[in-house]
Amino acid sequence: MPKPQKSKSKKGGKGRNGVDSGSDDDGSNFADTASMGSYALSEGSTTVQDENNVDESSSEEIFESKLKDAIDLAMDKSAATRTNALKSICQGLLKRYIPSFLENRHATITDIVEKSLKRGKVGEVQAAANLSLLLGIQLIDSSEEVYKELRGSMLQMISDGSQPATSRAAVASALSGLCFIAGGELAEVVDVMKVLEAVFLVSTKESVNVSVDTLALHTACLSAWALLSTLLKPSQIFDTINSCMKVLRGLLKSSDVDLRITAGETMVLLLEAVYEYDEDYEPDDFDGLLTGLKQLATDSSKAKSKKDRKEQRSSFRDVLRGVEDGDSPSENIKFGREVLKIDSWLKKCQYDWFCKMMGAGMNQHLSVNSMLREIFELGPTLNYLEADANKLSKTQRNALNQQSFKLRSQLRGKNRDKRSSVI
Numbered sequence: 001m002p003k004p005q006k007s008k009s010k011k012g013g014k015g016r017n018g019v020d021s022g023s024d025d026d027g028s029n030f031a032d033t034a035s036m037g038s039y040a041l042s043e044g045s046t047t048v049q050d051e052n053n054v055d056e057s058s059s060e061e062i063f064e065s066k067l068k069d070a071i072d073l074a075m076d077k078s079a080a081t082r083t084n085a086l087k088s089i090c091q092g093l094l095k096r097y098i099p100s101f102l103e104n105r106h107a108t109i110t111d112i113v114e115k116s117l118k119r120g121k122v123g124e125v126q127a128a129a130n131l132s133l134l135l136g137i138q139l140i141d142s143s144e145e146v147y148k149e150l151r152g153s154m155l156q157m158i159s160d161g162s163q164p165a166t167s168r169a170a171v172a173s174a175l176s177g178l179c180f181i182a183g184g185e186l187a188e189v190v191d192v193m194k195v196l197e198a199v200f201l202v203s204t205k206e207s208v209n210v211s212v213d214t215l216a217l218h219t220a221c222l223s224a225w226a227l228l229s230t231l232l233k234p235s236q237i238f239d240t241i242n243s244c245m246k247v248l249r250g251l252l253k254s255s256d257v258d259l260r261i262t263a264g265e266t267m268v269l270l271l272e273a274v275y276e277y278d279e280d281y282e283p284d285d286f287d288g289l290l291t292g293l294k295q296l297a298t299d300s301s302k303a304k305s306k307k308d309r310k311e312q313r314s315s316f317r318d319v320l321r322g323v324e325d326g327d328s329p330s331e332n333i334k335f336g337r338e339v340l341k342i343d344s345w346l347k348k349c350q351y352d353w354f355c356k357m358m359g360a361g362m363n364q365h366l367s368v369n370s371m372l373r374e375i376f377e378l379g380p381t382l383n384y385l386e387a388d389a390n391k392l393s394k395t396q397r398n399a400l401n402q403q404s405f406k407l408r409s410q411l412r413g414k415n416r417d418k419r420s421s422v423i
Helices: 031-042 056-073 079-095 099-103 106-119 122-138 143-159 165-182 186-204 212-229 234-251 257-277 286-297 306-325 345-368 370-375 384-389 394-422
Strands: 331-335 338-342
Touching (some): 056 106, 079 122, 099 106, 099 122, 106 143, 122 143, 122 345, 122 370, 165 186, 212 345, 257 286, 257 306, 257 345, 338 345, 345 370
Antiparallel strands (some): 331 338
């Protein structure tokens, strides 16, 4: 097997799916919390009424006041009011990084999430699951407490086949994210992976017909399983790679394009770790595997939509290069004044997963969130005021450019004189 090689740079990309915001039902008692959500999403815009003349401290107080109101409404008797309140809290946490505000309230919010998971319908469960993950991402010191408090309820819901598939999918994603950032020992990670694996294994049975929502559940569980696999040592993955490859090759035959793509990307993610551990490793029936991947990378079946065919071909071209030649992705993700380099399938898996869960809030949190900066090895948060202070003014830049132009002109003049004397 050839050693992994770096591929040529590509433009940065985003996750395939957006954030699942749950049900859109509106509660009649939700006027205050709805305004908090709209404020959080449009903060900083010149169209926000009565905010242009408010200083930063007052703006912070207004935001926190509305967030407190939303937390209170999340305990309301009305299911619609609770659901919308949970969504608004999620919007606020995506927009701002406020660990100090949440530190003394995380127990209350965790309790709200747990109650919503147990008694809520689909929309409320989805919103509560999203909130649990966003809360954990904000609290670098208390995320483990959030995980331990919610772990039992979430595992039970994922394994409960009587629960709606969409609810189980949201909970599976939230649990895997919390386990990733705060799960502790690898034994705990492996236990959660086994629960997730038991769910998506159903899709490997060709005789079983499953609904669209169930396929989405299997995709979410496989994606969550792949995220947690990035915490394992290469030697651990090597010990189970043959059985994993058998399962993933079965999932490549799925009728769902998202499940096929997730299976392919998970496959190359695992092989990247195995090639690192043993560069001579070769999967069973390697030629047959490559043939199957090439078919997916060139699929032109009219039975699939044009969008699905395009998405599948693009993804499996990269997967094929990773499996056959050991190529790694090479992308540069720009956010603010910084750049995140994606140079491995491991980093790509982690970035795409968090992008899918956080949507438009990803760039903001990459800039300021200590948890995400630690995960992606971005170092301490940049001090933009200090950077601006060290930046040259426009007059200084012009003077420097003029001096450089003068030196170039003088050098060229000397070279012309030398050529003239020779002639």
